[in-house]
Amino acid sequence: MRYFIDIAYDGTAYHGWQRQPQSITVQEELEKALTTLLRSEIAVTGAGRTDAGVHAKQLWVHFDYANLLTPDEQQHLVFRLNRFLPQAIAVKTMTPAAAEAHARFDAIERSYSYFIHQQKNPFLVNQSYFFEAEVDLELMNKAAKLLLGRQDFKCFSRSNTDVKTYLCDIREAFWSREEDRLVFRITADRFLRNMVRAVVGTLLDVGLKKTSVNELKDIIAGGERSEAGASAPAHGLYLTAVRYPEEIFIPYGRQ
Missing domain, CATH: 3.30.70.580 (Pseudouridine synthase I, catalytic domain, N-terminal subdomain)
Structure with a gap:
């Protein structure tokens, strides 16, 4: 069983x-x-x-x-x-x-959240990324919209990976300010290894105005990991949901 x-x-x-x-x-x-x-x-x-x-x-x-x-x-x-x-x-x-x-x-959708706190907090040391610099949240959300849809995201993938395709269908990607933290939420049918952390690091570069929105378009089109931003630290990242077709689960008594 x-x-x-x-x-x-x-x-x-x-x-x-x-x-x-x-x-x-x-x-x-x-x-x-x-x-x-x-x-x-x-x-x-x-x-x-x-x-x-x-x-x-x-x-x-x-x-x-x-x-x-x-x-x-x-x-x-x-x-x-x-x-x-x-x-x-x-x-x-x-x-x-x-x-x-x-x-x-059989998973049809996965969601991640990335948490950032901007004031030192000893209770979030391993649960959220301490990032003091001020960022332009509106600009980061403008850039995040470029991620939506089915695209080749090789630029955000770990090098030397064994995947057959770099195509992912991103259905949601946005930043919000929730109380005293910045939160990035992203949902897709699948993700590449290290992808979400690479996306977060790149969008932070946009928020710092190190990378423009137009440059992000070129980064995605170019497919070179070296052109995207550094990966954000692991401890701010959470896998929050994995969704399946309802029919794969069997009520007791129908086995």
């Missing part, structure tokens, strides 16, 4: 989502917990990978387990997982899914 679980985590102490040799990752912690509690070797597949220090308010993962768990048993497993996992990782929900459902390939 295939199950999807919705998790959240503070990525500060982890070397990203994906299991790696000699590094502590969120995937490793989750697989270890599931294997121990279910007494069966469990491997999980995530909706995507987050880099070291990046956080997630929602990341769906799937795993296979031989037994059919009732709703009460699923709820109890969530409870036990939250007692077993480190404090920085939480399981929110669990739901059965179609046998062929895939956490990564």
Whole structure:
């Protein structure tokens, strides 16, 4: 039986989502917990990978387990997982899914938020990027509109990546001022590795008037990572939502 679980985590102490040799990752912690509690070797597949220090308010993962768990048993497993996992990782929900459902390939939309604080705050050291310089938010939003639609975003991709295409369909991209912080929100069908942090760094350059809106057009068209801005630090970035077609989830009793 295939199950999807919705998790959240503070990525500060982890070397990203994906299991790696000699590094502590969120995937490793989750697989270890599931294997121990279910007494069966469990491997999980995530909706995507987050880099070291990046956080997630929602990341769906799937795993296979031989037994059919009732709703009460699923709820109890969530409870036990939250007692077993480190404090920085939480399981929110669990739901059965179609046998062929895939956490990564069936996702139809992903959303990220990037947080910036401009006054020193010791409580945000690992949760938000401290960026003191004044920026032109209106100009940054004008530039952000250039990102909308289906385009080749190679200029924002990590070099030497193994993707087959750099095309992404960005459906939302905008900055807002929320209380004492600047927040960038972006939604697309898919993202390239390091893409959101590269976008944020480039838009900050626009806000500082180091890069013009017209120059950003040329950067996107040129496809050269070296022409775009430096990547913003990982700790300001949050994966906030991953969305799927409703039909991949199966109500209990229809398995």
